[in-house]
Amino acid sequence: MTSQVIAQPTFLAANPSKPVEEIAMLRFILPAWILIVFGLVVALAASPMADAPLEMMADLIFWPLDGGPLVTTPAERLLAGISGGLMTGWGVTVLTVGRGGELPSALLRGGIAWFAIDSIASVIAGAPLNVALNIGFLALFVYAGWPRKSVAAVTTEAAGPFPTGQ
Secondary structure, three states, X not given: OOOOOOOOOHHHOOOOOOOHHHHHHHHXXXXXXXXXXXXXXXXXXXXXXXXXXXXXXXXXHOOOOOOOOOOOOHHHHHHHHHHHHHHHHHHXXXXXXXXXXXXXXXXHHHHHHHHHHHHHHHHHOOOOHHHHHHHHHHHHHHHHHOOOOOHHHHHHHHHOOOOOOX
16 A cells, blocks of 8 residues: 655745644635625625625725615625625635645535525525526536546556556
């Protein structure tokens, strides 16, 4: 039985004086959670009962603080839900990579998080047809992230019982 040595990714080797876990935390985990939380807050604006945090942020961005602009139309609520879903999915993808997950797994997890948040928010915003459109995009994430055999395993199986000569 042979053991496999996994090399440290080069993006984590930027500062050899810090442990890999600390670098991953600073470069991936913390930003990922900020994206996830912020995405969920934005997605909440799909509901008129939970839009206050996004409206306060919009009021701050569109200075001066005067109580406007407001998230009032169905299109604004739908776009808040879509944006929040995208941000949450992006955060889950970054979080998965930061915890050492492989890219296909990260894409699949992020895609599922995006789909769930975007679709729920779309229904709440009054646009259930968007869920049907999201299914097509979800299929892309599933295709990209579905576990597959490695190229080496497929090549070995294709060679059959006869080893290739060197």
